[in-house]
Amino acid sequence: MIVTIDGYAGSGKSAVAKELAARLGFSLLNTGAMYRAVGFALHRAGIDAFAGVRDAERITDLLADFTFAMPGHRILLNGEDLTAVLFTEAMGRAASKVATFPEVRAKLKAEQRRIVDDGDYICEGRDQGTAVFPDAPAKFFLRASAEVRAERRVAQLLxxxxxxxxxxxxxxxxFRDRQDETRSIDPLAKAGDAVEIDTSHLTLAEVVQRLWDVVQQRRSTASPAG
Known part of the structure; x- marks a missing residue:
């Protein structure tokens, strides 16, 4: 079973996805970490993701050899564990930027589908319920005010x-909200059949419980009678 959790940066997607996956016994696919890993790899290869004109041919050539694995809560790119270097503000900005590149999105969508093939996964990101797994039986979209999200990020960094x-x-x-909402390919948007939750004034436990209730209902509906 695939469960998708999309939404804005800082809305609590990662924490909720991690808790829900543990409670359900599902594996976790943190797609935002995959985009961060691409941003890191491009930077290390000397490619400026923020250049006025990107080197699409060179980026495509580099992507061709990328294979991801996500055991536990680690992010491996071609067998190298990049987890420790990805969760910075700089890598967050890089992730939002490379997510606007068609060649990057095509590669990572293919990798995401490969990773979850025939498995039980919580897939967390920006386009999981709209572009990657549009037929997922349970979809969620999380939002929170920009002010609350900034407060959360400050607390996390400190x-x-x-x-x-x-x-x-x-x-x-x-800025990242605008970039995610207005990119030409797979912009951040709520899937028509996704359950929307504003996490601004909810605890982590409250959000997880709401998702849990919906998933359990969807699982019982999908189970064959008798």
Missing amino acids: QNGQPADYKTILVDIR
């Missing part, structure tokens, strides 16, 4: 011993 400026992060979140 907890990890990293510097954090609320105003800068708020501006960055709003």
Whole structure:
């Protein structure tokens, strides 16, 4: 069974997906981490993702050899564990940028479908219910106010011993929202049959419970009678 969780950066997708996967005994596919890994790999290869004109041919050649694996909560690219270097503000910006590249989206959608083939997965990202798994039996879309999301990010960074400026992060979140919503390919949007949840004033446990209830209902509906 495939369960998709899409939504805005900082809306709680990753934490909710992790908790729901553990509770259901499903595997977890963090697609945002895959885009971060691509951003990191391009940077390491000397490719400027923010250049005025991207080198699409070189990027396509590099992508051709990419194979992802996501054991546990780690992100492996061609067998190399990149988990420790991906979850920074810089990699978040890089992920949003490379997600606008058609060649990157095509490659990662194919990898995501390969990874979850015939498995039970919670698939978390921006386009899982709309573009990658449109036939998933349970879809969710999470949102929260930009101000709440900025507060959450500040708290997370400070907890990890990293510097954090609320105003800068708020501006960055709003910019990334616009970039995700307006990209020409697979823009961030709620699937028509997705359950939408505003997490602004809900606890993690409350959000997970709401998703759990829907998934259990969908599973019982899909089970053969008798």
